[in-house]
Amino acid sequence: MLSQESLALIDRELAKYPADQRRSAIxxxxxxxxxxxxxxxxxxxxxVASYVRxxxxxxxEVATFYNMYDRKPVGKYKLTVxxxxxxxxxxxxxxxxxxKQKLGIGFxxxxxxxxxxxxxxxxxxxxxxxxxxxxxxxxxCNHMTPDAIDKKLAELE
Amino acid sequence: MTxxxxxxxFEGVDFDNPNHWRLEEYVKRGxxxxxxxxxxxxxxQDEIIAxxxxxxxxxxxxxxxPTGLKWSFMPRNFPGQKYLVCNTDEGEPGTFKDLxxxxxxxxxxxxxxxxxxxxxxxxxxxxxxxxxxFEAYERFEEALEEARxxxxxxxxxxxxxxxxxxxxxHGYGAYxxxxxxxxxxxxxxxxxxPRFKPPFPASYGLYGKxxxxxxxxxxxxxxxxxxEGGQKxxxxxxxxxGGTKLFSVSGHVNRPGNYEIPLGTxxxxxxxxxxxxxxGKKLKAVIPGGSSAPVLPADIMMQCTxxxxxxxxxxxxxxxxxxxxxxxTVCMVSALERLSYFYHEESxxxxxxxxxxxxxxxxxxxxxAHGEGRxxxxxxxxxxxxxIAGRTICALGDAAVFPVRGMLKHFxxxxxxxIEHKTRQFAALS
Numbered sequence: 001m002l003s004q005e006s007l008a009l010i011d012r013e014l015a016k017y018p019a020d021q022r023r024s025a026i027x028x029x030x031x032x033x034x035x036x037x038x039x040x041x042x043x044x045x046x047x048v049a050s051y052v053r054x055x056x057x058x059x060x061e062v063a064t065f066y067n068m069y070d071r072k073p074v075g076k077y078k079l080t081v082x083x084x085x086x087x088x089x090x091x092x093x094x095x096x097x098x099x100k101q102k103l104g105i106g107f108x109x110x111x112x113x114x115x116x117x118x119x120x121x122x123x124x125x126x127x128x129x130x131x132x133x134x135x136x137x138x139x140x141c142n143h144m145t146p147d148a149i150d151k152k153l154a155e156l157e
Numbered sequence: 158m159t160x161x162x163x164x165x166x167f168e169g170v171d172f173d174n175p176n177h178w179r180l181e182e183y184v185k186r187g188x189x190x191x192x193x194x195x196x197x198x199x200x201x202q203d204e205i206i207a208x209x210x211x212x213x214x215x216x217x218x219x220x221x222x223p224t225g226l227k228w229s230f231m232p233r234n235f236p237g238q239k240y241l242v243c244n245t246d247e248g249e250p251g252t253f254k255d256l257x258x259x260x261x262x263x264x265x266x267x268x269x270x271x272x273x274x275x276x277x278x279x280x281x282x283x284x285x286x287x288x289x290x291f292e293a294y295e296r297f298e299e300a301l302e303e304a305r306x307x308x309x310x311x312x313x314x315x316x317x318x319x320x321x322x323x324x325x326x327h328g329y330g331a332y333x334x335x336x337x338x339x340x341x342x343x344x345x346x347x348x349x350x351p352r353f354k355p356p357f358p359a360s361y362g363l364y365g366k367x368x369x370x371x372x373x374x375x376x377x378x379x380x381x382x383x384x385e386g387g388q389k390x391x392x393x394x395x396x397x398x399g400g401t402k403l404f405s406v407s408g409h410v411n412r413p414g415n416y417e418i419p420l421g422t423x424x425x426x427x428x429x430x431x432x433x434x435x436x437g438k439k440l441k442a443v444i445p446g447g448s449s450a451p452v453l454p455a456d457i458m459m460q461c462t463x464x465x466x467x468x469x470x471x472x473x474x475x476x477x478x479x480x481x482x483x484x485x486t487v488c489m490v491s492a493l494e495r496l497s498y499f500y501h502e503e504s505x506x507x508x509x510x511x512x513x514x515x516x517x518x519x520x521x522x523x524x525x526a527h528g529e530g531r532x533x534x535x536x537x538x539x540x541x542x543x544x545i546a547g548r549t550i551c552a553l554g555d556a557a558v559f560p561v562r563g564m565l566k567h568f569x570x571x572x573x574x575x576i577e578h579k580t581r582q583f584a585a586l587s
Contacts, residue, residue: 016283016324018238021364023346027329054346065348065505068288068330084250085448085495086407086481088586122332122499123250123448124289127407127479128414138291 001047006036010051023054026062030069035138039070067122068137075110075117077156080134081144083120086127091145095131096120098146102153116156160257161430164401164417165381165390166374170262178296180303183264189309191383192268195275196317200383202233205276209379211387213399217254218244218335218372219447219476221465230359231277232367240363241274241282242370244340245297248287248332250448250499251479254403255373257415259286259293262377263300267323269376271309272383274321277369281322284373285340288328297325332503336551337370339505350507351551372477374403394420398464408482409435420464427463427480438484442567446476448496449556451563452489473563488583489568490575493560494519494526495586500557511554514545518561526585530576535565 002010013028026048033048034040040063049059063069070078081099083092100106103116110117126132129142133152141152160172169186171177183189195205210225231239243266247255258266270282286294301323304310312320326344328334334343338352341363362368378400382390391399398420404427407413411432418427424443434440440455445463451473453461461467468475483492501515518541521534542558549555565572574582 016326018364021345024326024344026346027343028327031327031329058346061348062346066288066329066331083495084499085444085492085586086251086479088495089408089481089483089487090413091587093587121289122330122502123248123252125247125253125256125287126290127251127481128253128405130407130413134289137289140290140292 001044002033002036002051006032007051010048014052022052023058026052026054026059027066030059030063034069035136038076039072039074041071073110076115078117078119078136080119080121080124080137082122082124082126082130082132082134084123084127086123087130087132090130092131094146095133095144095149098149102149160261160414161416161418164403164419165393166258166265166377166401166403167262167417168381172261178261178263178300180264180300180307183262187384188264188380189268191380192271192275192309193315195272195383196315196319202276202278205272205383208382208387209276212382212390213387213394213397214375214378214382214390215398215465216372217374217378217402217478219249219449219474221475224371224375227359227369227371228273228277230357231279231369232360233278235367238281238364238366239277239279240366240368241270241277241279242337242340242344242358242363242368243270243282243284243373243376244335244337244370245284245286245373246328246335246340247373247477248289248335249477249479250496251405251407251444251481252447252477253405253407254415254478256287256290256293257403258373258377259284259290259297259300263297264304265377265380266373267300267304267310269379270323271314271321272379273369273371273376275319279369280320283324283326283344283363285326285328285334285344288330291327294325294327301325331505332499333505333551333553336553339551340370341368348505350505351553353550395464398466402463402478404463404478404480406431406480406482408480409438409484409487410482411435418463421462421467424458424461424463428482431482434482434484436484438486440482441485441487442483442489444473444479444481444483444560444563446474447479448481448499449552449559450474450476451559452567453563454567472566486583488526488581488585489564489571490522490526490581491583491585493564494522496560497522497557500553504553504557508549508554510545510548511557514541514554515557517541518545518557522561525572525575526581528575528579530572530579532576534576535569535572538565 017024334349343349
């Protein structure tokens with residue numbers, strides 16, 4: 001269900017923890033699975049659980065607790081915009097509104113062509129670079145003014 | 158972003174050099190000298206902990222607990238495995254200092270953790286890194302590889318019989334995991350829900366074993382203390398508030414960024430370093446220690462010095478050192494609405510007063526902010542706050558209440574105005 005590359009990465013996570021504490025690797029394993037498949041289906045969560053050798057429910061409760069795991073289909077690019085206070089003081093809502101208007105979707109929605117999903121995020125711990133946006137959970141974009149968004153979206157076409 | 162480095166964590170870091178974070182550069186500026194000194198001179202565990210106590214280093218994550226004292230709680234002769242954990246789960250709105258540490262000076266943290274491991278007889282450590290900063294996590298992993306290859310980490314460090322393994326653990330989006338016992342649960346691969354204390358982590362921590370948890374900046378300050386002595390570190394700050402501290406300044410200043418300055422520096426000087434207020438506007442208020450700290454109005458803040466004791470005396474807390482600056486145009490109802498939404502969103506749901514109460518707080522502030530407030534709402538907010546604070550397992554409940562109390566104490570008239578006139582005095586956040 002996952003590529004050899006992903007399984008090798010999960011093995012690397014497993015090696016970080018004591019042999020009798022494999023469960024510790026579930027967060028990393030789910031992240032790796034999601035990076036390959038874009039979102040987590042119940043079947044994928046069960047597969048990852050069996051690979052880590054923990055009960056499916058233990059993996060499922062992790063996948064539902066942490067908010068960067070996607071359990072519904074998302075677009076090719078998931079854009080998460082921080083609107084928390086420090087970002088909002090530096091134009092976070094302007095950024096969010098500009099993206100909504102430009103993509104024609106609201107938070108939690110995906111464009112019809114399946115290219116972009118827009119999400120509202122909480123503090124990403126990068127307030128000095130406000131407003132900030134995260135692409136596909138892993139790539140941080142700083143100072144996302146409307147001009148910077150135009151540039152970024154062109155890169156992601 | 159500006160990094161103004163006049164302190165111990167970023168000492169000598171040349172930010173213009175793209176390799177400034179690498180081991181080779183770190184060693185050039187005196188890195189790993191503290192570790193070598195300990196191993197070569199066979200400095201004892203007691204001597205290291207005594208030095209830490211002299212330094213008056215207080216935990217940089219928010220609680221400000223004396224680090225040397227915390228280290229002394231660790232059972233020295235425990236027969237089984239013990240763990241050392243670093244809390245880089247930096248999610249307190251306004252805080253972004255630990256991000257810069259693992260990106261720009263990861264080896265200071267690594268060296269600090271190795272020394273901590275030595276001082277407490279611990280052989281395994283984990284650094285738990287905030288979910289949203291994946292690129293920083295990858296950077297830290299690379300720094301770990303460098304340290305292993307150079308013989309600073311792993312078995313028989315620098316040819317001695319001292320061993321210390323260190324790994325990075327990546328979070329995936331949960332503010333609550335910055336709470337140390339929630340972090341431990343998460344590290345065990347579970348939902349990040351805080352544990353009852355006691356037992357404290359020093360007796361029952363990761364996998365049920367004795368564990369010490371410190372913040373990133375705390376660990377990154379250790380090499381300096383060992384190299385230069387606790388007394389010198391203490392003298393950089395003021396009594397009971399030793400050393401320099403990183404302040405993450407965000408909001409309406411000309412140059413947001415991290416400023417590493419001596420504890421006890423007047424706030425007015427910090428504001429000047431940041432280039433003053435953006436657009437020449439007037440300062441209205443400051444949240445001095447991350448979003449959980451009560452807001453302080455400009456006139457009180459301008460009298461404060463940036464240290465634990467001064468900010469506490471003014472009725473707030475230094476917390477993680479996140480300074481959120483707001484100018485005269487900010488609508489405080491709107492600001493509180495956003496913060497209350499955050500705590501409601503991030504409550505882990507374990508304790509009823511927090512799970513339900515944060516929702517109540519948000520919904521009431523929301524309706525005031527939308528012109529639907531009722532005359533009794535301010536008393537209701539205070540009463541809900543009293544029923545959350547101190548009645549939950551962890552401090553998230555308190556953290557949700559402090560901003561409400563601070564706003565109602567200092568900016569009550571803005572809330573009253575909105576309830577009465579159904580319209581705000583200042584524009585909403587944009």
